[in-house]
Amino acid sequence: MNVTIRDLAEQLNLSVATISKALTDSYEISPETKQRVSELAKKLNYSPNPYASSLRKRSSKTIAVVLPEVADSFFSLAINGIESIAHEKGYHVLIYLTHESFEREEAILKEFKSGRVDGILMSVSGETCSSNHIKEAIADGMPVVFFDRVCEDVETAKVVTDDFESSYRATSHLIRMGCKKIIYLSTSPTLSINIKRMEGYKKALADNAIRNTDAEIIPCHGDTETNYKIISDLLKGKNKPDGIIASVEKLTAPVYIACKHLGLTIPDDLKLISFTNLQTALILDPPLTTITQPALEMGKTAATILFKGIEKKNFDLSKERVILPSILAERSSTGNC
Amino acid sequence: MNVTIRDLAEQLNLSVATISKALTDSYEISPETKQRVSELAKKLNYSPNPYASSLRKRSSKTIAVVLPEVADSFFSLAINGIESIAHEKGYHVLIYLTHESFEREEAILKEFKSGRVDGILMSVSGETCSSNHIKEAIADGMPVVFFDRVCEDVETAKVVTDDFESSYRATSHLIRMGCKKIIYLSTSPTLSINIKRMEGYKKALADNAIRNTDAEIIPCHGDTETNYKIISDLLKGKNKPDGIIASVEKLTAPVYIACKHLGLTIPDDLKLISFTNLQTALILDPPLTTITQPALEMGKTAATILFKGIEKKNFDLSKERVILPSILAERSSTGNC
Numbered sequence: 305m306n307v308t309i310r311d312l313a314e315q316l317n318l319s320v321a322t323i324s325k326a327l328t329d330s331y332e333i334s335p336e337t338k339q340r341v342s343e344l345a346k347k348l349n350y351s352p353n354p355y356a357s358s359l360r361k362r363s364s365k366t367i368a369v370v371l372p373e374v375a376d377s378f379f380s381l382a383i384n385g386i387e388s389i390a391h392e393k394g395y396h397v398l399i400y401l402t403h404e405s406f407e408r409e410e411a412i413l414k415e416f417k418s419g420r421v422d423g424i425l426m427s428v429s430g431e432t433c434s435s436n437h438i439k440e441a442i443a444d445g446m447p448v449v450f451f452d453r454v455c456e457d458v459e460t461a462k463v464v465t466d467d468f469e470s471s472y473r474a475t476s477h478l479i480r481m482g483c484k485k486i487i488y489l490s491t492s493p494t495l496s497i498n499i500k501r502m503e504g505y506k507k508a509l510a511d512n513a514i515r516n517t518d519a520e521i522i523p524c525h526g527d528t529e530t531n532y533k534i535i536s537d538l539l540k541g542k543n544k545p546d547g548i549i550a551s552v553e554k555l556t557a558p559v560y561i562a563c564k565h566l567g568l569t570i571p572d573d574l575k576l577i578s579f580t581n582l583q584t585a586l587i588l589d590p591p592l593t594t595i596t597q598p599a600l601e602m603g604k605t606a607a608t609i610l611f612k613g614i615e616k617k618n619f620d621l622s623k624e625r626v627i628l629p630s631i632l633a634e635r636s637s638t639g640n641c
Numbered sequence: 642m643n644v645t646i647r648d649l650a651e652q653l654n655l656s657v658a659t660i661s662k663a664l665t666d667s668y669e670i671s672p673e674t675k676q677r678v679s680e681l682a683k684k685l686n687y688s689p690n691p692y693a694s695s696l697r698k699r700s701s702k703t704i705a706v707v708l709p710e711v712a713d714s715f716f717s718l719a720i721n722g723i724e725s726i727a728h729e730k731g732y733h734v735l736i737y738l739t740h741e742s743f744e745r746e747e748a749i750l751k752e753f754k755s756g757r758v759d760g761i762l763m764s765v766s767g768e769t770c771s772s773n774h775i776k777e778a779i780a781d782g783m784p785v786v787f788f789d790r791v792c793e794d795v796e797t798a799k800v801v802t803d804d805f806e807s808s809y810r811a812t813s814h815l816i817r818m819g820c821k822k823i824i825y826l827s828t829s830p831t832l833s834i835n836i837k838r839m840e841g842y843k844k845a846l847a848d849n850a851i852r853n854t855d856a857e858i859i860p861c862h863g864d865t866e867t868n869y870k871i872i873s874d875l876l877k878g879k880n881k882p883d884g885i886i887a888s889v890e891k892l893t894a895p896v897y898i899a900c901k902h903l904g905l906t907i908p909d910d911l912k913l914i915s916f917t918n919l920q921t922a923l924i925l926d927p928p929l930t931t932i933t934q935p936a937l938e939m940g941k942t943a944a945t946i947l948f949k950g951i952e953k954k955n956f957d958l959s960k961e962r963v964i965l966p967s968i969l970a971e972r973s974s975t976g977n978c
């Protein structure tokens with residue numbers, strides 16, 4: 305059984321209020337009494353009830369991480385970064401997965417109104433097209449920090465990578481390697497990261513005057529099977545691309561597998577570059593050219609800023625915007641390196 | 642600002658106690674009053690404080706998942722499974738990473754004494770060689786369910802895979818493919834999963850009478866760089882193996898990379914089989930033969946059992962042991978399939 309403050313009171317023949325004040329080092333209690341209480345608490349292995357303490361201090365020592373999924377290298381590395389900072393600070397980490405559903409994201413944020421957490425780190429769902437639920441939480445006094453996938457219209461801290469620039473670099477790299485028809489495989493069209501990456505892609509095409517027609521953006525935000533079919537049909541078509549930019553990790557494997565099934569060789573028939581933190585990029589067949597986000601660092605930075613927002617009353621989260629650069633690693637999937 | 646029970650009381654000119662009883666559907670309150678309270682609560686968007694509610698009911702509607710790391714396909718898939726069941730049940734999920742440290746695992750469990758969580762799902766750290774911290778939690782009345790990495794001496798529910806049998810199958814497969822000198826790359830020697838996998842490996846060698854000497858087990862439980870050096874030295878040696886069993890996911894990439902650097906071809910010079918849930922196994926160079934654990938299913942099953950333990954007073958967790966089979970997928974890394 306857990307030892308309660310009442311047990312301590314009974315054994316020492318003191319009131320519960322006195323024990324409570326002694327444990328919180330109140331000036332009303334004599335050093336001798338504090339000593340007696342502290343010794344018994346230690347002896348009986350007493351730990352304060354966190355929720356009682358939370359009610360008193362209006363602090364739960366808990367933060368929430370709201371993100372679309374965990375089975376993705378970027379998010380699992382980001383969680384590692386967040387957890388390492390939370391651990392240093394003595395905070396607990398609640399994980400909520402939206403599975404890309406806006407409805408679920410709204411429901412999750414609504415639960416936080418009740419004071420379960422002291423702050424929120426979030427990367428919005430692919431469906432999120434309104435940010436009222438987040439604005440409401442902030443208006444209620446909840447510190448919120450976005451990482452990676454942000455809502456630009458919400459005035460709070462944002463930790464992102466250089467999505468426009470890295471996509472520009474990726475596209476320019478494909479052009480340099482000789483691609484004439486580069487296609488961008490798009491994730492959810494409302495996502496901040498996707499919009500920026502599309503813009504970088506279009507700008508690089510325009511700057512290199514590859515063509516006069518529009519850039520070709522293929523939406524791939526269904527399930528694995530649907531995405532595979534879209535990619536496979538694309539590569540079977542008469543007008544097939546010679547270069548592909550996969551804007552998210554999960555679009556990588558379908559391209560490799562479709563090429564295998566269709567007898568296309570990467571990089572001879574098709575050059576591929578992916579936004580991914582896959583640790584196996586180096587040992588794929590062929591090794592994959594990647595844009596790698598600083599996932600661990602982004603998680604750490606976002607958590608560090610959130611704790612400033614939680615701990616410092618006057619800290620203005622809306623002034624914080626950190627951009628951490630991604631790295632382009634050239635490998636054989638875009639030509640012989 | 643959050644609406645409190647006090648706000649409802651003031652607006653309706655009722656006592657806080659009456660509001661509280663009305664909200665919990667007490668028989669002491671008239672249906673008319675309940676109706677008035679419920680309507681105002683709805684109108685003002687009142688949510689009960691979860692910690693106040695937790696103090697009253699001794700339930701936090703929160704479970705903890707204690708695991709070594711999250712940047713591993715098995716664990717991230719298991720979390721998905723756990724989260725899906727917790728979501729259905731209306732529970733919150735706290736994630737704690739031990740980073741394979743026993744000390745950290747002990748510290749984490751100690752925190753739960755205070756009632757922060759209603760139950761624990763855990764996969765022990767690679768350093769864990771004593772289970773007193775877990776036995777203590779259980780003695781305190783905390784429901785605990787192990788998944789994957791278990792402590793056999795702790796009497797509580799365990800959800801595991803067929804580690805012995807799948808390792809036996811993996812070794813037999815390598816023998817069938819012509820390997821004469823098969824080495825087992827071992828993770829932490831105290832881990833239940835590793836012990837069972839080593840036994841399966843040894844038994845298969847013995848049953849096939851490959852040799853009279855001891856099976857060769859190479860410990861690889863350091864950091865990435867150390868593991869790489871061990872594997873690379875092994876493959877450079879005079880007495881190098883022609884078959885390798887990588888007992889955990891993270892030992893896969895070092896084998897591929899070392900072979901590349903040393904000019905060895907998989908599967909001609911070396912056949913490799915890994916315990917892994919890597920979704921890229923199929924597109925590696927060459928495609929990797931895998932033992933794949935039912936990670937999502939294991940997470941779901943463990944969570945389902947834990948909720949029975951939390952919700953049903955008489956449910957005996959110590960009687961629960963579920964073994965879900967792993968799948969051997971034969972691919973080119975062990976021969977031409």
